[in-house]
Amino acid sequence: MGTLIVAAGSGRRFGGHKQFERVDGVTLLDAAVERARSVSNRIVVALPQGVELPRSSDQIAYAIGADTRTGSVANAFRQLGDGFDYVLVHDAARPFASQTLFERVVAALARGCEAVIPAVGSVDTLKVVDNGFVLETLDRAKIVRVQTPQGFRYDVLAQVVATRREASDEATIAEELGYPVTVVPGEDAASKVTLRTDLERLRLPxxxxxxxxxxxxxxxxxxxxxxxxxxxxxxxxxxxxxxxxxxxxxxxxxxxxxxxxxxxxxxxxxxxxxxxxxxxxxxxxxxxxxxxxxxxxxxxxxxxxxxxxxxxxxxxxxxxxxxxxxxxxxxxxxxxxxxxxxxxxxxxxxxxxxxxx
The missing domain is CATH 3.30.1330.50 (2-C-methyl-D-erythritol 2,4-cyclodiphosphate synthase)
Known part of the structure; x- marks a missing residue:
């Protein structure tokens, strides 16, 4: 199992490189890497351009990120190499996704799924709004919020990367290529850090x-x-x-x-x-x-x-x-x-x- 950890963002909305922010003494990036270790034979971390890359080891390697998420995943994927049946893609901005969530995604891949995403349902009513007016109310029973880690059969992710298409996640491109995307239960612990105020809910009391x-x-x-x-x-x-x-x-x-x-x-x-x-x-x-x-x-x-x-x-x-x-x-x-x-x-x-x- 190979795992790609995307940590190359500039953190514009956060106000800096959030992946290096510490929560209870641990950076968000280190927390994400630690969660991935238990299910990964090799991890590749995509870091921001201009950051000095740490020395790679047999288990953890580093790649220079790109201007877009899709480009950073592609760089990390090339650094991963072959010899893997499955690959996970995880965001460093979701540092406390549990080991159980990683194992849930891996188990779905082992059952034969080609692309797997964890997701949680919406507890709020969702509406499509344009120019201050409601256009449509969506059926929230059919709406989910997608998280990471996302899992792919190696050849599926290889095709996703080869398209060079841009998307908010790799599962979107896999879907466009016609692959079925399986949904497994996500968790609140895997919620994303976007703003600096999001750190408050991560800190241990x-x-x-x-x-x-x-x-x-x-x-x-x-x-x-x-x-x-x-x-x-x-x-x-x-x-x-x-x-x-x-x-x-x-x-x-x-x-x-x-x-x-x-x-x-x-x-x-x-x-x-x-x-x-x-x-x-x-x-x-x-x-x-x-x-x-x-x-x-x-x-x-x-x-x-x-x-x-x-x-x-x-x-x-x-x-x-x-x-x-x-x-x-x-x-x-x-x-x-x-x-x-x-x-x-x-x-x-x-x-x-x-x-x-």
Whole structure:
């Protein structure tokens, strides 16, 4: 099995060579190559003109791309050589197509199919529009969105390349030549990166864990504060307002972004922070995380306390955190069931998990 990976585009709509963009430390091109390795005896990558070609090996070779996709595929195909029964053509702009999808296309070729494309159906209503007016509504049950890798019998792709026709994919030319094109199920993971904003859905979430605990003070030491909400005395002892829910969430968010902990940004040795509003500090933590290019995706927090009973207030606590962080938040409450100082009602603790992208 030979595989051609098309990575020669200029990325005009993306704003640069997207194939060299990194997602979680891996370039889109390297991710695409890695997916193809398991089913390929030889891979040829078509790279942009002007890029220095890496040294080729027995399994991976490189070709100079052309001004068009069809020309780049032709260059890569010539570099592949013969001796292959089947050839896959894959876009580097679809870096996370699964190994299962590759195997699905290969299995169809092994069954005797001459040209194979993965495709997914449309969930939207599709209309033909001209000059701002609808001309026709299409039957979406018969419409699919085509993906890669696409598979071809070697001689079929050889004929496709020999035509020197231009098309958005090689399956279109094979169809024009009269070959039946078989459709196998595609997948969302094989969606294409076209715009820079498309990278967001590819990035794996980062996760942070937060924990905070404070003891109760005396009756005259103020109110218990959780997520900025006051629950009456006795309050918790701390340098700020001792809002252990806000503190744990802040630690989780900062940890996910690799920034550190709440105490690193707002040390309890700073007299200016005495009695500080922890929700205001949490908002500043969110701003710090966003300044690094991340967005908070979700928060899950559990408050461990014997008193007060928080059940009726959990929705309000979650809403307060959602408003502060602009992210879906769930707050739960648990009892320590009489175990240790928490079980004896000596204080309140909170665990929180934050995911960011």
């Amino acid at each position: 980062r996760v942070g864990l937060g924990f905070d605990i404070h003891p109760f003070g005396a009756e005259g030491d103020g109110d218990l504060v959780l997520a900025g909400r006051h629950f009456g005395p006795p309050g918790l002892i701390g340098h700020s307002d001792a809002d252990c829910l806000a503190h744990a969430v802040a630690d989780a968010v900062l940890g996910a972004a690799g920034i550190g902990g709440l105490g690193d940004l707002f040390p309890d040795t700073d007299p200016a922070l005495s009695g500080a509003d922890s929700m205001r500090l949490l908002s500043q933590c969110r701003e710090r995380v966003e300044s690094k290019g991340y967005r908070i995706h979700s928060i899950d927090a559990t408050v461990i306390t014997e008193r007060p009973r928080l059940g009726p207030s959990l929705g309000d606590l979650g809403a307060a955190l959602e408003e502060c962080l602009n992210a879906p938040t769930v707050v739960k409450a648990k009892r320590a069931e009489g175990l240790g100082s928490l079980g004896a009602g000596a204080g309140v603790a909170t665990l929180a998990i934050a995911s960011i992208r």
